[in-house]
Amino acid sequence: MAFSFTLSAYIARRFAGMALAMVAALAALVALFDFIELLRRAATRADAGFALVASIAALRLPYVVLQILPFAVLLGGIVAFWRLSRASELVVARAAGVSAWSFLLGPVLVALAMGTLAITVVSPLSAAMMARAERLDATYLRNATGLSSLAGGKLWLRQADESVEPGGVAILAGVPEVGRDGFLLRGASLWRFSATDRPIGRAEAPLARLEPGAWVLQEAVSFGRDRQPLPAATLRLPTSLTPDRIEETFASPDTLSFWALPGFIAVLESAGFSAVRHRLTFHSLLSLPLLAAAMALLAAGFSMRHARRGGVGRMLGLGIAAGFALFLLDKVAEEFGQAGTLPVALAAWAPSVAGLLFALTLLLYTEDG
Numbered sequence: 001m002a003f004s005f006t007l008s009a010y011i012a013r014r015f016a017g018m019a020l021a022m023v024a025a026l027a028a029l030v031a032l033f034d035f036i037e038l039l040r041r042a043a044t045r046a047d048a049g050f051a052l053v054a055s056i057a058a059l060r061l062p063y064v065v066l067q068i069l070p071f072a073v074l075l076g077g078i079v080a081f082w083r084l085s086r087a088s089e090l091v092v093a094r095a096a097g098v099s100a101w102s103f104l105l106g107p108v109l110v111a112l113a114m115g116t117l118a119i120t121v122v123s124p125l126s127a128a129m130m131a132r133a134e135r136l137d138a139t140y141l142r143n144a145t146g147l148s149s150l151a152g153g154k155l156w157l158r159q160a161d162e163s164v165e166p167g168g169v170a171i172l173a174g175v176p177e178v179g180r181d182g183f184l185l186r187g188a189s190l191w192r193f194s195a196t197d198r199p200i201g202r203a204e205a206p207l208a209r210l211e212p213g214a215w216v217l218q219e220a221v222s223f224g225r226d227r228q229p230l231p232a233a234t235l236r237l238p239t240s241l242t243p244d245r246i247e248e249t250f251a252s253p254d255t256l257s258f259w260a261l262p263g264f265i266a267v268l269e270s271a272g273f274s275a276v277r278h279r280l281t282f283h284s285l286l287s288l289p290l291l292a293a294a295m296a297l298l299a300a301g302f303s304m305r306h307a308r309r310g311g312v313g314r315m316l317g318l319g320i321a322a323g324f325a326l327f328l329l330d331k332v333a334e335e336f337g338q339a340g341t342l343p344v345a346l347a348a349w350a351p352s353v354a355g356l357l358f359a360l361t362l363l364l365y366t367e368d369g
Contacts, residue, residue, distance in 0.1 A: 008103045008106035010106075011080075012109065015111075016114075018079050018080040019077060019080070019110070022072040022073075022075045023068065023073075023076070025072075027061060027065050027068060027072075031057055031060070031061055034064070038053045038056055038057055041141050042141060045140060047140060048141055056136050056137055059132050059133035060129070060133050061129075062122055062130075063130045065126070066122055066285075069115070070292055073114065073292045073299070074296075074319070074320075075320070075323070076299075077296050077298075077300065077303070078299045078302060079303075081299055081300050081303035104297065104300055108293050111289075111293045114289075114292055118288055118289075119286070119288050119289070120258065120259075123257050123285060124257035124258070124259060124260075126254070126257075127256050127260070130252070130255050131255035154173055157171070157172045157241070159239055161237065161238075162238075163238060166195065168192060168194055168200065169192070169195070170191070170193075171190070171193070172185070172188060172208065173188070174188035174189065174208055182209060182243070184207060184208065185207070186207060188206070189202070189204055190203040190217060190220070201223060201224055203220045203222045203235055204220065204223075205219060206218070207219075213238060213239070213240075214236045215239055216234060216235075217234065217235040219233075220232065220234065220235040222235065253278045253282075254281070256278070261278055261282040262282065264278065265279060276340065277338060279344045280337045280347060283344055283348030283349065287348055287349050287352040288352075290349075290352040291330075291351065291352040293356065294352055294358075295323065295326075297356070297360065298326075298358065298359040299319060300363065301362035301363045301366060302318055302362070303316060304366070326355045326358075
């Protein structure tokens with residue numbers, strides 16, 4: 001099997017140029033529809049002008065790039081390989097003894113590099129800009145600001161509690177309020193459990209204030225193991241939580257970068273919140289380079305047919321349909337993952353692995369050397 005670095009690099013350049021052009025075209029198209037939808041929502045808001053709507057749409061652009069990247073790689077690859085086949089460049093290369101596996105190495109490496117760049121560089125940028133876009137959206141288009149609107153009622157927190165016994169757990173609940181006095185919980189209830197989930201005590205307080213390093217429950221009435229109330233007193237519960245961390249808990253995982261997600265997941269689970277959405281987002285980002293490589297191979301399998309053999313249009317249509325099917329599989333698996341029906345890792349990696357296996361099978365079927 002012959003290998004030509006020059007040929008592989010040439011095809012990789014053609015593939016990269018078309019894939020990047022498709023990313024720009026699709027991102028602009030999606031951003032346009034998003035801008036129109038934001039204009040419709042802002043039509044009834046006197047304080048939401050054209051500049052604000054344009055700012056929100058622009059801030060969402062890196063997130064759009066992350067979402068459309070695999071499909072843009074597929075479409076860009078299909079166009080690039082179809083042009084090479086129409087010009088008989090691939091036919092000449094294969095007639096000279098160069099296998100498709102050799103000249104496809106360049107495009108696959110390009111796709112892997114694009115996916116890696118997306119999760120390491122674009123993801124942090126997307127997270128920061130998306131967080132800003134959601135704050136503007138909530139303030140001017142939804143009129144929903146502050147933690148109270150995010151919590152939607154009582155806030156429940158779970159954390160380690162070593163103050164009573166090693167391995168203990170504390171659960172704190174109350175109605176959140178953010179004001180001049182800081183972060184508060186009105187009508188706070190505190191339950192303490194041992195490491196074996198045995199009830200140790202309970203406390204009720206009209207107010208709990210989050211101070212640096214501790215919750216302070218004012219005029220707390222404590223109930224011991226005998227369930228007899230003790231005189232009201234100030235109760236301190238050590239904590240590592242901060243108001244920003246609590247508010248971030250209710251934010252979308254899309255506002256957290258690839259680098260910040262692992263640490264935030266650990267904080268989230270230690271506080272007793274579900275981290276399924278955040279784990280699913282992390283694994284989806286982690287599988288993005290593999291999905292992009294699968295799309296590149298899929299594009300090659302459907303578009304390297306020589307024009308004189310006929311059926312090129314049908315093959316290109318099947319390639320686009322396969323991309324849509326893979327996109328649909330990704331969304332269905334994501335829904336199952338969020339519902340807990342599928343393990344998070346399986347829901348995130350299954351579409352990428354399935355696409356890669358299908359692309360390799362197609363290439364093995366069509367490639368004769």
